[in-house]
Amino acid sequence: MGLFNLNARPGRKTAWALSSMLFLLCIIGYGVTAHIRHQENPDDNVVPTFSEMWDGIQRTAFEPDRNDELRLWVDSLASAKRLGYSLALLSLAILLGLYMGVFPYLEHIFLRFVLFFDKIPALALLPILFIVFGLGEISKIALILLGVFPTIALDTYLRAKAIPREQIMKGLTLGASDFEITYRIVLPQIMPGVLDTIRLNFKAMILFLIAGESLAASVGLGYRIFVVRRYVAMDIIIPYVIWMSLLAFAADVLLRIWIKKRYRWVGGES
Amino acid sequence: MNEARPVILHLEDAHQAYPDQGRMRTVLNDIDLKVRKGEFVTLLGPSGCGKSTLLRLILGSERPTQGRVLLDGKEIQGPDRDRGIVYQKYSLFPHMTVLQNVIFGLEMENYSMASRWLKRHKFLRHRKASTDRAREILERMSLGKDLNKYPHQLSGGMKQRVAIAQAMIMEPKILLMDEPFGALDDSTRTDMQLFILELWERTQMTVFFVTHDLVEALFLGTRLLVLSQYYTTARDHNEGSKIVTDRGIPGDHPKPTSFKSSPEISQLIEQVRQQGLDPSIARHIHDFDLSHADAYRTVDPEEWGPTP
Ligand SMILES: Nc1ncnc2c1ncn2[C@@H]1O[C@H](COP(=O)(O)OP(=O)(O)OP(=O)(O)O)[C@@H](O)[C@H]1O
Ligand SMILES: [Mg+2]
Secondary structure (H helix, E strand, C coil), rough: CCCCCCCCCCCHHHHHHHHHHHHHHHHHHHHHHHHHHEEEEEEHHCCCCCHHHHHHHHHHHHHHCCCCCCHHHHHHHHHHHHHHHHHHHHHHHHHHHHHHCCHHHHHHHHHHCCCCCCCHHHHHHHHHHHHHCCHHHHHHHHHHHHHHHHHHHHHHHHHHHHCCHHHHHHHCCCCCCCHHHHHHHHHHHHHHHHHHHHHHHHHHHHHHHHHHHHCCCCCHHHHHHHEEEEEEEHHHHHHHHHHHHHHHHHHHHHHHHHHHHCCCCCCCCC | CCEEEEEEEEEEEEEEEEECEEEEEEEEEEEEEEECCEEEEEECCCCCCHHHHHHHHHHHHCCEEEEEEEEEEEEEECCCCCCCCCCCCCCCCCCCCCHHHHHHHHHHHHCHHHHEEEEEEEHHHHHHHHHHHHHHHHHHHHCCHCCCCCHHCCHHHHHHHHHHHHHCCCCEEEEEEECCCCCCCCHHHHHHHHHHHHHHHHHEEEEEEECCCHHHHHHHHHHHEEECCCCCCCCCCCCCCEEEEEEEECCCCCCHHHHHHCHHHHHHHHHHHHHHCCCCCCCHHHHHCCCCCCCCCCCCCHHHCCCC
């Protein structure tokens, strides 16, 4: 066995088998548990069998509900919209960070403030948001933004700061203006890193999304799992959780591939 | 050198000091210098003496704490397109291809970000012309096949050639270089030296070249400056480097490669070493070798002491 062999080089097939092993184990373990529990009590709803879950998926994804809607898709779309607006607004965080990193006056105006802001636990602000903005979409988007905006702004700021001074001097000797240096030299260089940070913050964004939806919403993936919890509808909750993870995973992979393709120059210092 | 050529760069009583442990520490102490158009000035000095600092003053990224730095008689306000720079590191923009790096300056020129869109047509024509010009220059530097490569795909020598092209295409009044070949291996370095000499001869530009390699300084330059913190004056305590040597470099310019292994050069090396590079042989301010025709200095009577 090469389990503790530093130099082990498993072949392609072995590598795949090894990677699938834990997934398979989980699925089998679950199936066995569900089977045993159903033998003891055919009405057990804590650990639904695969066929029960499949029914659940059928019902939410392909059969219209009372309101004549396909729930899973409606929920997904609502959640995706909230995330999409937040992502779009995060471009302001990039802009703020960039300007703080490039222009010393703006750095002095904003840096301390953003640093302080970053320390406020966003979830603690949720009641305030609900009071101020009501229970509508704004509160939920605001919560996501409060949670990750400062992080992204500060990360962009640090990256902009780390651009060697020499490059900026060189830009000036080539006749570039301050704005040209900001947008043609600094921003494109830090962009792949910033996108990576956003990618890593997906998880936090989804967390805030679900927190917001669980407390005040009438549609959305987070809202749904908290609603059906009342009926212990594990046959819905589990597929929803897996669906959310798959979506997040796919978004992550797509963004990673796109960054790699778009920023071919990444791969070395000049 | 042709004395009739105009003075292009002029430093007068330039001092530079940095805060260090709660006080100001002088790095450059009273630098006086006149450089004429077309000169190839090499600046030599022990590590940490302030060569890069002096270059930054000429570049304009820093202002002297005392004294003045003039280009064509006008005080330098900040880095601008009159002075090109080639660094040892960070010499290219990593997110641009070779071609994009080289035309960057021309693209910035004449067209603000707004007018690039408003006068789209004219801008595109201008860019076409810039591209052709950059292509031609890169072609001549035998980089014609690498136009669309990114810097991380180039060797060290190629990078520096692109960096030189990037600066040269702007036709700056002075080309500043801070140990540009310091990270290259010996043979690439020699190639690059020949390359820069050829370029200098063809374009008649003014070059200010920092190096810590004696042979390189003597081989390339028409004029040698040695900046050093090792010297003595009438004062007990001295701080900050001075120009301890300012002399012409004898022989033809540019020199044949054979010069590097000639007996002449070993003799010159020995001389220069004693004039400022060796901490154990600190020269007195009276004995600096300021034999270049344009060398001048203003002396502080306190440092000079009673005239014998
Ligand atoms: N911005 C700064 N703040 C404080 N001290 C500085 C600064 N820049 C340079 N110095 C100091 O000035 C001195 C000269 O530095 P400089 O980089 O000019 O030396 P150098 O001759 O170029 O050295 P090297 O041959 O190693 O490149 C050093 O002691 C350095 O610590
Ligand atoms: Mg230096």
